[in-house]
Structure formats: C-alpha cells, structure tokens
Amino acid sequence: MKILAIETATEACSAALLVDNEIIDRFEVAPQKHGDLILTMVDELMNEAGVKLPQLDALAFGRGPGSFTGVRMATGVIQGLAFAVDLPVAPVSTLTALAHQTIDESEGRTVYAALDARMGEVYWCEYENRDGAIKAVSDETVIAPLKIQLTQGKKAIGIGHGWETYANELTQLVKSTELLVRPAALPRAREVAQLAVGLINSGQTVSAENALPVYLRDNVAKKKAQQ
Template sequence: MPTASRLLAFDTSTEHLSVAVQNGEQLLAHSGAGGAQASTTLLPLIQQLLADAGLALADLDAIVFGRGPGSFTGLRTACSVAQGLAFGANVPLLPVDTLLAVAEEARHAFGARQVVAVLDARMDQLYAARYDFDAAGPLGGDDEPLLLAPEALEVPAGWSLAGNALAAYGPRLAPATARHEVLPTATAMLRLAPALLAAGRIVPSAQAWPLYVRDKVAQTTEERAAIKAAAAAAVTPPTTA
C-alpha cells in the first residue's frame, strides 16, 4: 500500500476513549471517558471527527484500531466497530498492539527509547511488553505481551516504565530509570501507522481480531461452587471415627 495520509484511529482498551483522524497534514483528536460508555459514544465521535476533517469513511486509506491487550469489553467494542466500518466502506484495517502504543506515547512525550510498557489487567495483574526503539527501529521490536503479577515484572537497567499500571501498582513495581503515566492514544497509533504499513500489517475486515492475553476472566456457576467446596475442604479438619 502507498503511504497513507487519510486515516482514522481509535482505542477503547482502557477506561479512556481515544479517537483521531488524519487528513494529510490535518490532525483532529478527541479523548474522554471510555469503559462502558465507549460502545455508545465511539461511533458518534468518529462521525463527528470525520465530518470536521472533511472525510467520508470511503475516503480513508485505512482504519487503525487498538487490538489489545486490555479490557475485554473495550477490545470487543474496538474490533467490532473497526470490522463494521471497514466492511461497509471497503477500507483495510491496521491493528496496533496497545502496549506498543503506550511505548510510542512515552517515546514521543518524554523521549524514552527503551520502554517496558505496562497496562493494568485488573485482578491484581498487569500486561507488559518491552520495546527498544534504538535497537529495533520505529516499532520497537515484536515482544510478546505477558500477563504478570506486579512483583514479577523485570525492568532492565536503564529502561523506563510507562503505562497506566503505574497508578495501580507503582510501589510494587521494579525500579526504573523513569516512570511515565501514559495511555495508548489514537495519535500514538497514527504515528506508528507508517512503519506498520511498511511492515505489511494491513488486514482485511474479517481479521479484526482482539489480542487476548488473559483467555478467561469469568467462572461458571459450577466452577465457583467447586472452588468454594475445595476451599472449605482445605480448612475443615477431618472427622475422627
């Protein structure tokens, strides 16, 4: 694909919603409350920003979206909206790892070049991945995201920490050269888009898949009952004859 200059980007992986539209040199962006509100506010925001930029969906070179890891509901929202818009307008998709967007935001805002990106995964865990913009170029490498307890996170000497997990688990995280509380923004995704396009990361609308690092966050009624029974058995002394 030739260099894209007309792009829509959005991320709903955290409690913050981020949307941006690029039309050549023009850049329009919006950020606000996400979470449960994202499913109702995302489409109207997209329509408004496109109208303000003088673009229709069919004019776009690609739709850029945060594929995860992150909130299950947020990722489903982003992927379903990306898929619907791309299919309806026959526009290709450009998925972006949210941890890469966090690292890019830290690089852009604070000059961090070696970044351990961390996002709050809830349930006393975090998502983490390492990005080295000096050694691996504009995409920082292809580190696989991990799901960890805060105390299990390792930060190489001289590296920075960045992400919203700092606010949740800051005192429990390993020391770092610097700490930057940043989010995966749509504008960060737009900055990453040229390198992602050059790397051939475009996908068709049918492949708007979320990146789930935690496969399961809920238990069935039977599973909860079994867990309770096992816990009770562990603390109940055996009866004697």
C-alpha cells in the same frame, strides 16, 4: 494518506483522523460510556475534516491487550466500518501505542509499558527507541508484577496505569539508574494512527474478517464470550 483510528481498550475512549500527516482527534476518559461516544467521535472527526468513509485509505484500531469489553468494542466497530466500504485494517498493539507516547524522551532509555489487568496482574511489554521508532524487545504478556524478569541498570521510563496500581512492586523491580514514571498516561488513538502508517507502508494490513482482538488472558475472554 487518510487513516481513521480508534482506541477503547482502557477507560479512555478516543478516535483520530490522520490526513497527510496532520492529526485531529477526540479523547475522553469515560468508563462504561465507550459505546455512547466512539461513533459520535468518528462522525465529528469525519465532518470536521470533510472526509467521507470511502475516501479513507485504511482503518486502524487498538487491538489490545486491555479490557475485554473495550477491546471487543474497538474490534467490532472497525470490522463494521471496514466491511461497509472494503477498507484494509491496521491492527495496532495497545501497549505499543502507549509506549509510543514516550517517543520524544525515550532515546537511550528502556520503556516499560504496564496497564492494570486486574486480578493482581499487568499487561506488560518492554520497548526501546531505535532510530526514532519504538520497538518491542519482549513479548506482550499478562503477568504478576513481581514475576517480571528484567535486565537491570538501564535508564528507563515506566508508562501506564499499571505503574500507579503497582507502584511499589514495579519501582522495586526496575532498579534503574534513572527511572521516569508516567502513571497517568492512557492509550490514545492518535498514536494508533501514527503507528498504522508504518504497518500500511510495509503491507501489514488485514481484511475486516481478520481484524482480530488480542486479549492475552484467554480464560477470561472465553468465559465472557459465553455469557
């Protein structure tokens, strides 16, 4: 299986190419430069692997939540590529891709993925490692940290820069018997590609026109779309 994936929902810009379970990728933390980087990254990966766009089985992208501009960019790039060669698209949750980075250390732990959403809120979702797969056990939401309702007393991992911005609030909230925190972690296209395999195998792909972003904070998205 050959899958091209991109993720631009935060200050990190990344692309990954999965070919028969082997992944090559590009990753750079470059705020405000995603537009300059993402297509270059895609070209580099395709050339390195000797793969042409029509040879791909599918495309995948981090569909948000995250930065409005970043999520919109990923959506636009993937739609353009998918329309060009009529490829199916696997939309992957940016929060799930982030949580998937804990796959090797999250057995028996709850994973709390939190991205700084600005305006005193985080993009938030709770996960568990079930039989070696990261599964959401709550809805994705945008919420003030102190309004989050949790089940207490579990071993846990906190991941994402929401844990840096709101360290005090979230640490007090998660009264875990053992809390590991990964505040420097950012979503990557590598995990988007890995998660896309399951979506593709289970028939959960969409056409280019139905590859849509998830913003969660609709009022901001509507205002910016009108500007």
